[in-house]
Amino acid sequence: MRIRIVTLLLLLLASLSVATAQTKIPAPADVLGFTPGEDRKLASWSQVVEYFQRLDQASDRVTFQTLGQTTMGQPFVMATISSPANLARLEDFKKIQDQLADPRKLGPLATRDRKAAELIRQGKTIVLITCGIHSTEVGSYLSSMLIAHRLASSTEPAIQKILDNTIILLVPSLNPDGVDIVKNWYDKTLGTPFEGTDPPELYHKYTGHDNNRDWYSFTQVETQLTVDKIHNVWHPQIVHDIHQQGAFGSRLFLPPYMAPVEPNVPKAIVQGYTELGNWMAAQMRTQGFQGITTDSTYDAWTPARAYSHYHGGVRVLSETASARIASPITLKFEELRSREGYDPQKESPQFRPLWRGGEWKLSDITKYMTTAAFLLLDHAATNRAQWLQRFYAIGKEAVRPRRPGELYGFLIEASNESAATLISILERGGVEVTTPKAGPKLKIGGLEFPDTARLVRMDQPYGAFAKALLEVQHYPNLRDATGHPIAPYDVTAHTLPLLMGVKVRPVKAPFRYSPERFQLTEKVIDLGAGLQQNLPALYHSAVPSQDEGWTRWILDSKKIPYGVLGDKELRAGITVYKPSAGVTVKYYTILVPDQPARTLLEGYRAGSMPPELTGGLGPQGVKGLRDFVETGGTLIFLNRASNFAIEQFKLPLRNVVAGLPRSDFYVPGSILRIKLDTTHPLANGMQEVTIAWAEDSPVFEVTNDPNASVPASNVHVIASYPADKDPLLSGWLLGGDLIKGKAALVEVTMGKGRLILFGFRPQYRAQSLATYPLFFNALASK
Ligand SMILES: [Zn+2]
Numbered sequence: 019m020r021i022r023i024v025t026l027l028l029l030l031l032a033s034l035s036v037a038t039a040q041t042k043i044p045a046p047a048d049v050l051g052f053t054p055g056e057d058r059k060l061a062s063w064s065q066v067v068e069y070f071q072r073l074d075q076a077s078d079r080v081t082f083q084t085l086g087q088t089t090m091g092q093p094f095v096m097a098t099i100s101s102p103a104n105l106a107r108l109e110d111f112k113k114i115q116d117q118l119a120d121p122r123k124l125g126p127l128a129t130r131d132r133k134a135a136e137l138i139r140q141g142k143t144i145v146l147i148t149c150g151i152h153s154t155e156v157g158s159y160l161s162s163m164l165i166a167h168r169l170a171s172s173t174e175p176a177i178q179k180i181l182d183n184t185i186i187l188l189v190p191s192l193n194p195d196g197v198d199i200v201k202n203w204y205d206k207t208l209g210t211p212f213e214g215t216d217p218p219e220l221y222h223k224y225t226g227h228d229n230n231r232d233w234y235s236f237t238q239v240e241t242q243l244t245v246d247k248i249h250n251v252w253h254p255q256i257v258h259d260i261h262q263q264g265a266f267g268s269r270l271f272l273p274p275y276m277a278p279v280e281p282n283v284p285k286a287i288v289q290g291y292t293e294l295g296n297w298m299a300a301q302m303r304t305q306g307f308q309g310i311t312t313d314s315t316y317d318a319w320t321p322a323r324a325y326s327h328y329h330g331g332v333r334v335l336s337e338t339a340s341a342r343i344a345s346p347i348t349l350k351f352e353e354l355r356s357r358e359g360y361d362p363q364k365e366s367p368q369f370r371p372l373w374r375g376g377e378w379k380l381s382d383i384t385k386y387m388t389t390a391a392f393l394l395l396d397h398a399a400t401n402r403a404q405w406l407q408r409f410y411a412i413g414k415e416a417v418r419p420r421r422p423g424e425l426y427g428f429l430i431e432a433s434n435e436s437a438a439t440l441i442s443i444l445e446r447g448g449v450e451v452t453t454p455k456a457g458p459k460l461k462i463g464g465l466e467f468p469d470t471a472r473l474v475r476m477d478q479p480y481g482a483f484a485k486a487l488l489e490v491q492h493y494p495n496l497r498d499a500t501g502h503p504i505a506p507y508d509v510t511a512h513t514l515p516l517l518m519g520v521k522v523r524p525v526k527a528p529f530r531y532s533p534e535r536f537q538l539t540e541k542v543i544d545l546g547a548g549l550q551q552n553l554p555a556l557y558h559s560a561v562p563s564q565d566e567g568w569t570r571w572i573l574d575s576k577k578i579p580y581g582v583l584g585d586k587e588l589r590a591g592i593t594v595y596k597p598s599a600g601v602t603v604k605y606y607t608i609l610v611p612d613q614p615a616r617t618l619l620e621g622y623r624a625g626s627m628p629p630e631l632t633g634g635l636g637p638q639g640v641k642g643l644r645d646f647v648e649t650g651g652t653l654i655f656l657n658r659a660s661n662f663a664i665e666q667f668k669l670p671l672r673n674v675v676a677g678l679p680r681s682d683f684y685v686p687g688s689i690l691r692i693k694l695d696t697t698h699p700l701a702n703g704m705q706e707v708t709i710a711w712a713e714d715s716p717v718f719e720v721t722n723d724p725n726a727s728v729p730a731s732n733v734h735v736i737a738s739y740p741a742d743k744d745p746l747l748s749g750w751l752l753g754g755d756l757i758k759g760k761a762a763l764v765e766v767t768m769g770k771g772r773l774i775l776f777g778f779r780p781q782y783r784a785q786s787l788a789t790y791p792l793f794f795n796a797l798a799s800k
Pocket residue numbers: 152155261262
């Protein structure tokens with residue numbers, strides 16, 4: 019009797035404690051003072067962190083941890099959300115994931131499937147939800163708190179099913195620094211004519227929007243933390259990457275992605291995101307959501323945006339239409355504009371049902387986002403066994419021994435610093451790189467390794483990731499119904515050996531060499547050696563430039579000092595450094611990063627931003643730059659900025675591809691072949707043949723224009739596209755014949771100084787190590 023009473027009392031206490039625990043779960047408004055989605059309200063990063071800390075304390079379904087520090091020193095964080103029983107066994111689930119990802123760990127081949135079946139029975143679907151990599155897309159980091167709150171507090175059976183069957187890794191922002199950059203600007207301009215504008219600085223210190231192009235070169239600390247401490251630890255089967263797109267297209271994009279899919283993405287991944295994306299879209303349409311598109315705009319061509327596609331997990335990108343940061347907008351139906359693959363004014367298999375226009379606000383955005391996220395979680399929970407089965411099947415195919423005639427692997431000539439960088443990238447991506455032991459030379463298939471070679475085999479879990487990075491890309495020549503080239507979503511090449519100047523040879527099973535096709539830089543010179551005494555200056559446009567950000571990152575990471583000059587300084591005029599003259603501004607060189615010529619000249623339009631930010635360089639800035647050159651300075655222009663130099667300084671040069679329609683000439687981010695004049699000091703440390711990263715790039719021809727400011731004889735061509743060979747090495751190029759024999763890098767002397775015009779990006783996204791010597795030699799010029 020007594021025992022029964024005690025038991026009853028305990029049960030009563032237990033149920034009471036559950037009830038109190040649930041009433042104590044803080045809502046986002048308890049910390050923020052508003053509910054995420056309210057108009058004109060943004061949370062700071064410290065508020066987001068505080069909210070998740072409070073959830074962690076209050077809920078046994080949430081654990082919260084700091085994984086490291088961001089570029090600007092903020093905490094980089096993740097919440098792990100699941101049932102209390104699952105959270106108590108996280109290490110067990112990691113072990114299950116580890117073995118299913120790499121079936122070699124399951125022991126002898128004959129018993130692997132049986133062991134895997136048991137692990138699949140026990141395992142959970144691992145879902146990684148990433149928010150806020152693009153900080154002006156504010157809906158997702160705000161939604162992260164709504165998603166976490168519902169998961170932590172709800173008693174709905176549907177939520178219980180999700181908690182029991184999945185482990186959710188929730189990253190409230192992949193770019194915490196940007197949360198405050200955007201909030202500070204938004205709050206500052208709230209109620210002014212500039213409310214809802216994008217901040218006039220990159221929302222990631224170095225990379226801006228390009229922070230989502232770093233998933234195969236891993237340069238940034240936020241990418242490294244996500245890969246090292248989340249992906250490689252948990253191997254999620256599903257990654258839900260929540261973004262926003264422009265205001266005028268569909269209300270929501272969901273996968274499948276439009277063509278092309280990069281050929282190394284496993285078929286099972288394509289099936290997975292197609293099934294999941296189509297199901298989510300169908301469910302949302304049933305619930306009355308409008309303006310949903312699939313199979314449009316966003317392709318699956320590159321590992322730069324999709325780490326998980328090469329690591330056993332589907333990436334479900336969602337792109338919800340934007341408002342003006344947190345301020346509502348009103349759109350007319352007629353204002354909606356077509357994007358690649360659909361017209362938002364017409365129903366089609368890729369777009370339906372119509373959204374008729376009207377008000378569009380932050381709460382619409384968070385509603386689309388949270389609805390999509392919970393549908394995704396529902397699918398992950400309901401189909402738990404299928405997701406794990408698919409994941410195992412991908413791992414099993416990856417580690418299968420290669421048959422005769424199949425690609426066996428790649429040999430990497432590991433003889434320079436760039437090769438070390440390439441190998442460290444592969445290893446960070448989970449790729450095993452075999453190092454021959456000292457002593458007798460390693461022999462495979464009767465062939466000896468050179469001492470410096472490293473081997474990457476294909477029969478390993480992430481062999482496809484290595485293959486995607488090491489081989490040449492042949493981007494398909496895609497045309498729409500009218501024969502017009504279909505624009506890729508981003509660039510078309512990612513061949514790291516070409517970009518980095520590392521010799522890599524594919525080897526087939528049975529293992530043998532294939533002949534070397536292409537000579538590249540053997541040795542990277544001592545980059546920046548001359549720069550310690552020669553402080554270069556970087557032009558900083560009021561309109562943020564990602565190329566400028568990457569340039570700062572390269573210089574900062576190499577600890578090379580530099581100055582920064584804005585429109586104001588250049589309009590006032592800059593004096594070339596002369597040690598004896600005792601002047602305060604001491605630059606020999608000014609570098610103008612890649613930006614459209616018009617943006618450089620005009621900047622923000624008058625009235626579009628506060629007056630101190632508008633006007634660009636203007637005629638006064640052009641004069642300041644001209645005076646700098648004529649008195650002995652060096653001006654360096656990168657890629658599109660070279661058009662500015664040609665126009666504003668009336669150089670005897672013509673951009674032969676200017677204004678050509680895409681069908682005649684198109685190079686949307688590809689690796690081309692150039693030949694250098696190796697006698698020129700700028701080519702110091704380079705071999706004759708190298709690469710050029712071309713992307714909306716000018717191509718130069720020397721003219722005899724009598725109105726030019728200097729004669730044609732002042733132009734020295736340092737690099738040109740070969741006259742007798744296809745310039746394309748990797749990616750997509752239309753109209754290659756037009757640029758054969760034309761110049762890609764020139765020097766023009768003017769007064770006592772000179773201009774260096776790059777018709778490509780020599781330090782592209784900190785990846786094109788092959789052409790770093792050209793870049794640094796230019797910076798070190800006097
Ligand atoms: Zn985005």
